[in-house]
Amino acid sequence: GHEQGRMPRPTMSDTMKTLFMTQGPRPDPSAEEIEKNSATVDYEIYSGNSNRKLAEEVARRLGVKLSPATVSSFNDGECNIKVNDSVRNTHVYVLQSTCPGRGSPVRTINDHIMELYLLIRCFRRASARTVTAIIPYYGYSRQDEKRRPRVPIASSDFAMLMEAAGVDRILSVDLHSGQIQGQFQHCPVDNLSMFEDFAAFFVKHLLPTFPEGSEVAVVSPDADGTARAKFFLGLLIEKGVKNVSLAITIRQTTSSSIVLNLVGEVQHKECIIIDDIIDTGRRVVQSAEALYDLGALSVGAIATHGIFSGKAIAKIQASDMEYLVVSDSCPIEDKFRRTANKIVQVSCAGVIADAIHSINSGDTVSHLFAFGKE
Structure with a gap:
């Protein structure tokens, strides 16, 4: 009542x-514009399986195509990854929320983390200039401190895994706690706000x-x-x-x-x-x-x-x-x-697309952060 x-x-x-x-849909770029932009920009956007629809929307907002890659599984569940085009000297953005999967085959948070890890390694071995991981939902973020004896600090351990993979920058959206940014020793973390x-x-x-x-x-x-x-x-x-x-x-x-x-x-x-x-x-x-x-x-x-x-x-x-x-x-x-x-x-496609545009243009990203706007 x-x-x-x-x-x-x-x-x-x-x-x-x-x-x-909420920022108003950008005008829908035509197929010709997308082709032209995709050929002229010096970055590529890739996606794992966790949230391809969001990655497609981010690419559309930027007026470019989502770059093609095979991200599937072998019969035994191992990740099967193949990047279709050369990424030498390219700025690569790879979008993967580390959340549980929807649909079939059923993919867990851990499957999505492994996909992301292997994608980053793949781009590193293929001589990408930089690799930015866009992790809108950062899995394991609630395990960010030792609340009882003999437990991992999993958010930090995930950060170590990403840095071991060779990632240059992380973009995330509304991290569970801002201090997770400090769990990365070698790469900047931009915590975008919705x-x-x-x-x-x-x-x-x-x-x-x-x-x-x-x-x-x-x-x-x-x-x-x-x-x-x-x-x-x-x-x-x-x-x-x-x-x-x-x-x-x-x-x-x-x-x-x-x-x-x-x-x-x-x-x-x-x-x-x-x-x-x-x-x-x-x-x-x-x-x-x-x-x-x-x-x-x-x-x-x-x-x-x-x-x-x-x-x-x-x-x-x-x-x-x-x-x-x-x-x-x-x-x-x-x-x-x-x-x-x-x-x-x-x-959140608008916020992520704005961040990619700002980073690639050498502009500030701080207007997209929460808590303490300048």
């Missing part, structure tokens, strides 16, 4: 046909669905995410949103239950939970329930990476959450595009 007197939210069925491009795009999407498509004069609460689902929520709050204020404040739910887990304590006010407010990763969906749904219990008028969520393990999408659809906005850093299975009307994707 949270729907009375509201305009309908944009749903996936409306939007998935053309992923939302939150400028999410804020633009919110102002254009979600804010108009709230009743006039609504108060908005930007909510961090835990203490660790406070900087992220505060940054998003700042973007909304910058874009002229009035009556907006910050709240934090702090989770205390006992052996039998989870208690959520609230810092800030959510009663009679439209709440947006801000997070970076939606995996099983359990935490975001629990937070939404708690916010409704505390008197929130509506609850939705925005998070960069939608992994959606197990029955996550069904759990979100069945919850009282009104919407969940994610990027396309991880692909969503086609069957859900027709049924999951609460989930909307905003493409």
Whole structure:
């Protein structure tokens, strides 16, 4: 009963046909322009299997073709990789989200990491001038410290693997923790942010669905995410949103239950939970329930990476959450595009294409970062 007197939210069925491009879709380059550009630029864009659709969209935004490579598997599961054209003295960009695969054959995070490792080695042995790995969703990022004895710090160990492969630069989107940039000893890591795009999407498509004069609460689902929520709050204020404040739910887990304590006010407010990763969906749904219990008028969520393990999408659809906005850093299975009307994707292709363009032109990339814009 949270729907009375509201305009309908944009749903996936409306939007998935053309992923939302908050920066406005660039004019579609013609086939002739793409041919011409592909012949003149001094870089190539390649893709592994994890998110080819995103790689194609990035290439289209830049007005070039995705370069051809065979990335498949032998019968025993070993990666079978072949780059079709010469890359000698070329700047190579290879896009691979290290998330679980969708569709068949089933590919795990580890399969995608191995594909990426072997692609980088392949470009190195083929005398590419530079190799940049674009890892929109950086797998193992949540294992970024020793929380108990005798465990790896897997995000750092993945960084060591990438550097051993010989990568020159990493581009990622909304890393789970910014300190992962410091786990690379020899190559720069650009941590691009989707939150400028999410804020633009919110102002254009979600804010108009709230009743006039609504108060908005930007909510961090835990203490660790406070900087992220505060940054998003700042973007909304910058874009002229009035009556907006910050709240934090702090989770205390006992052996039998989870208690959520609230810092800030959510009663009679439209709440947006801000997070970076939606995996099983359990935490975001629990937070939404708690916010409704505390008197929130509506609850939705925005998070960069939608992994959606197990029955996550069904759990979100069945919850009282009104919407969940994610990027396309991880692909969503086609069957859900027709049924999951609460989930909307905003493409990160624009941010990635801008970064590639800036790097290749020798320009700054810092306008695409989060937290502390200059």
